[in-house]
Amino acid sequence: MRALLLLTAVLPWALGLSSCSAPPKPPTVDESRKRPANTAMAVELQMCKSELQNTRILASESGRQAETTVATLQRMAAQQQAMAAPADTPATERPAEALPAANSLYTVHFGYGSTRAALPAELTAALVDEARNAPLVLLRGRTDGSKDSTAESRIARERAAAVQALLVNAGIPPARIRTTFQPVGDHVADNSQPAGQRANRRVEIEVYRALPVAMGAAPATAH
Template structure:
């Protein structure tokens, strides 16, 4: 019973000490080193970073646009050069001379053009700078009769063209009484082909060239 009485004051003392003691304080923080994310400096720094990034993007885009513009200019220049080398749409390429043949009956100088070529012939002759007529026969010798028939045939074709509206000053006539055959003159079929007037319609006037002098 006495031991119990002695321990009781000691326990009370411990309990008082325990109730009076406080827990350890947490470590202190240096407020000078704290940089909150929402401070004015941090916000300004972030704005600067964003503007720098936007500037880089704009510079890259501007470079791409410049490359595209350069390529477009090069392609356009190439197309313009190619178009410049092309002939105008309304410029027609020169064609070769057109040659028509008019056939005649034996001993005749009566002109009889086929209907399917008469209009084309006269239209071309009206637009031509020169028309040449060559009267021919199926004669075998240069007789007066053959010469007359060849001349009359060329004259008849000339009169036909003039009546159709061709300028007579642009027509040249020649004739040949024999030779210059286009077919075998020994048979009737060949002789029928040889009795003719050749009409050569020029697309351009002949250009005289100086002959070379041999030394």
């Protein structure tokens, strides 16, 4: 009887001890509701968001650069405009300076060894009409000579003198005529060819519109 009572008292304690020493069972999971942590669609969506953000940043930066460039160009244009015309006198109001008229140049050709000036009537009339109001008429006697000599010098001088006499006879004051001569050189064409030699035997007549600056203090005299 005593053994039965002891067994009855110990049995519940043994059962409790065995239940405490057994490990708990793992929780059960519903496999039908499981989803992958990173699906392909989620990754692609994240990439699209990143690209969109980068595009917005680049667009904003490009806009700022464009605004800066436009402002710089406008400043440069304003500076160039200010430098082109003084502020006190607009370019549209500045009077244009009148350029002096160019001198007229006539040429009289001579035969070989000749000092006789023969001008066509029309050329003579135009020359005299222009020389009548000119402050200075400059004559340059030239030859086709290839070597300096007394004969070439005489021919060049007499050719200039012949044209001077023609102008004086037409009423041009001698004080306004100046003659020069050069026996060789100053050729206008190939002096080794007959055509070039004919062109080089000449007197150049330059009709001045105004006195040269160096000659303004003293009137030109005939030589």
